[in-house]
Amino acid sequence: MAVQNVNRGKVETAKTDRITYTIDLAQPGKPTKLNGELSGLAAYDFDATAVRAALDQPGSSDDGFHRIYRRISANSYVATTAPGVRVQVDGITFDDIAIRPSKFRPAEIIALVPADGSIPTPAQSRDMIEKVADFFEGFQIGKVEIGRQTVETPQGTGRINAVKYDPDNIALEGLDMPLPQGQLKMERFALKSFSAANLMRWAASLKTPGQPPSPDQMLGLFRVLQGAEIKGVVSPYKNTRQFVTIDTISLNWGQLVGSIPSKANLVVKMVTPTDTANPALRPLIMAGVDKLAIDLDVGAAWTESSGAFALAPASIELGDLAKAQARFALANVPRGLFTATAPMEAMGQAAQVETGAIELSLRDGGVVDLVVAQFSRMQNVSRDTARNAIVQMIRAQGEKIAASNADVRMAIDALAGFVETSGQTLSIKLTPRAMVPLMQLMQLSQSDPESALAQFRIEASTGL
Template sequence: MEEKARMKKVIITVAVIAVLGVGGYFGFDRFVQMRARNDVETVFASLRQKGAQASYKDVAFTLSGRRLTVTGIEITGPAAGQQVKLERLDAQEVTSPSGGTVQAKSVELTGLSVAVTDPLAAQTKVTYSAPQVSLVGYSGPDRMPAVPPGSKATQALRDGLVLFGAVRIDSVSIPKLSGDVTPPPAQGDKPAAAPSSFTYEALTASGIGEGRIAELKVGKMLVSTTTVIEATTVPVVVDVADLRASGIDTGPIRMLTDAEPKASSPLPIYEKISTGAYRLRHKETNLFSAGSLSAQRVAINPEKLSIERLQQLSALAQQPPSDDPKQVVAIVERTLPVIDGFAVGQISVNDIALAEKDAAVKIAAMNMKGFVDGRLETLEVLGLTSQLPGEKPSTVKRAAILGLSLKSILEQSAAMASKDDKNELIALNASAAVLKSFSGFELEGLEAPYDANGKMVSIEKMSLSWGDFTGLLPTRVAFRLDKVSGPISAEDGEPFSYLAAAGMDRTSISSVLNLSYDANARSLALAPASLELEKAFSAKIEARLENVPKDVFDAAPQDVMNNPTAILAKLQNVTAGALSVTVTDLGLANLMLKQQAELAGVEPEDLRSELISGIQMGTQDAATVNPDAAAVGEAIAAFVKAPGTITVTLTPKRPLPVASLLSLDDPFDALAAFKMTATAGPRP
């Protein structure tokens, strides 16, 4: 009996514990549900405190797996056009808020839609929608973080960037993200901009934290809009594959929203951006296509590039085109600091194809290197091919513009637009602006059709550069031309007629010119200028002018136009320096001798002897004025006898003003002012 009584107590105790345990579980579950609702409500309350309308339909929490579900979320921002809707939020393994932070192993967002106003274009609406968004490894604040005061014009953007900077996410996956951009309607004579839509497929992001994204990938991107082609509005589509970005930093963008943005230098927002195939097409016709695009180190300087400036520029750009100089000046004034605010290490576009009406254009690569402070270090095109119907293709191996200054172009455009008088002074300013807008260009491997018979012209290499400006003019110019080749004929005149008569149907020309001014020495040097005609001759000149005043280079355009006499007066004291001329025969001398002998009906050597005699007689006359002429005549005669190389040097005997030299009518009087030397020898 006692044993049965003992067992009965045990059974009753177990039953009581079981009942209490079950009841306790459901009670705790209800407690957790209430706690979850309170936590969610705290987040939404913090949104309401910032002026937003924030609501949700239901909150559920499952203790198993610590799964939080919130449905029917709607948030409308305090500013017009800001709204977020979310059908369902599911978070797995959610932690209770601790230290102001909540974590979840994974978060699934279903039926997400976002509507915002473009921060750079007033009244332009942008909407985004994503059926599914997956987050892994989420950690973020349990309520809206405090946002330091900033620019009121970008408060919504600032709030979002501050919140993004407080979030950490291992990875994000969005199978499809689509959206629309709706510009404001037409107002008066201001036409409405074209609406557009976009779609991103297979979007993933990883390594999100402290406002940075380690890597972003988009499998495919489509942008649809309309444009005007030959006065007809047609639909166009931009199609991009395999978009990738790494080293993304939103910190500099957040700095743009500061009340007074500050930065000592450009700060990178992208370390690298790249794409696969890129197409701009109308229906099935490609207007532009590229095999790939890439950009290295895209940076901004928040101090120079403010949101307010971008908004002002956007508003001006949306105005109808006008010839009003005030509008041009206003646009330039807004654009200059914006240009200064951008910096890019390099942009490359590969395998480019352009659809032109009467030509097919292909480019192997286009590279833009070193854009900073409004100047592009190099803009180069590689492997250009262009072909007109019925003609051979024109090709360029490489073409490059050096030191292209967008800032200088804009500054000069504003200066020209602000002038009331359209006269020669404007043209002079424009010419100077062109020189200062870039520092040179290079060309390599050009081949192009010369005539309908299929003959070609080519340039092996060409370069022209200038710089070190003083006033209007550069004090350094360097030009080089290597092997410009093309067909020749007897109709081209001397010396080409001699080459053509010898059976040549092509030749090439090469040239070099280096000109520099030394302000300290007050000298202008041509060192050297040279010209070479293949299988004919080469010539090199070195010369110098002394006592050249720097004021000539400093002269303002209005001084040149209004008082040219004063400029010429400054040149009166310029003196001639040494002059050296070197000529090397490459075959032309004997060709000329042979052909002239045939015309005269004599033997070439008889004609050579006659020429030498004539030189010797002329030298005797010149020697009466300048004894040095005898040595020069001997060198010329030796060159005619055995064509090779001859060098003649003229050195002023005393300071010789160029103006006085040019005023002399008799060339012998001019020669008398110089010491002359000459040497002749074999071709090097």
């Protein structure tokens, strides 16, 4: 061990070549030892004055962060247990470790632990969790990088290229691990803006004896982090020889109003096998579609100044079969709708919301032919006969509504033309004729669909 440049409570470097240990793991009838070795441990720019400030009660009102280490690193760590389990980590670094004296109070956490070893009461547990949350707010690490990790077991060997942390992300990179069905590989998994302190406080809020968590308590999870991302996954699909591949799954949210995000975005790009055991997918399988490519992009945002809520873009693409897009707008959305805690309060706020324009489009890449082929098999007729029959059914059903609404006739004609000629794009736009309260429209949609449609001016068209 070597320590260099010790001066007035500060240490420039402290290095240890190797640390080894052995621990007896007490298991009845199975004596096992854990052997560990840590090599190349080093600490840089240690400042004892910052530690003293944190532990000194008169200085506990200090709300600033004080760095105690510039860096702590290790070259490698190896741990083994019998039989055949070995863990190795190559390269560990912790940068810019700091504490906030006003929050960093480990003695207060220890004082809450029952001295007689008894199980803490619910009230004691909540207090302890709150103190631990304060502790996390009083402890800060600028960056963490844990290098290549290997876990060897009798069932196989798993590997992770790196685990990285900074205030914006916790990321796991290069996962490769065995599963009973095959090998799982993942390029990256990340949590965005994760807060350990908020996680502890959220967990404490759920501990109400004898009562399930309320919806508002569950929504508190949005304060723990601001999103998650998965990239580059190849995973075995059930007990088949096929794989699920995920290019990207990304979910982000923000601009919390109360406990609810007023802005969110979801992106999914993946390919999954069509499950032969799922009856709903049987038409795809019969048409020779053994994989389904999914490309989903949904964004939603609320603007407080105008009270407008917009769902745009919202698109989903199912391989080469079809692509659907939607835009949906609401007006006069009050802030109270996001902060309401009681159902009746939320209903009162929702009554103020008005429906805006709705735009829908569907591009046919083969889905129409697929529906026609399925109908042809069910009716035991030719495909041309099946297509004509579907078109006639659309026109017949549409006539019941179109008699009192000329705009509906235009939409029915467009839908019929969409089925008649493959490879087209069907576009429909609904524009409110006047103010349309959302709650009223939802009720009309269930009790009187014709009146609900009459609230809108309908434009429809098809094109190649």
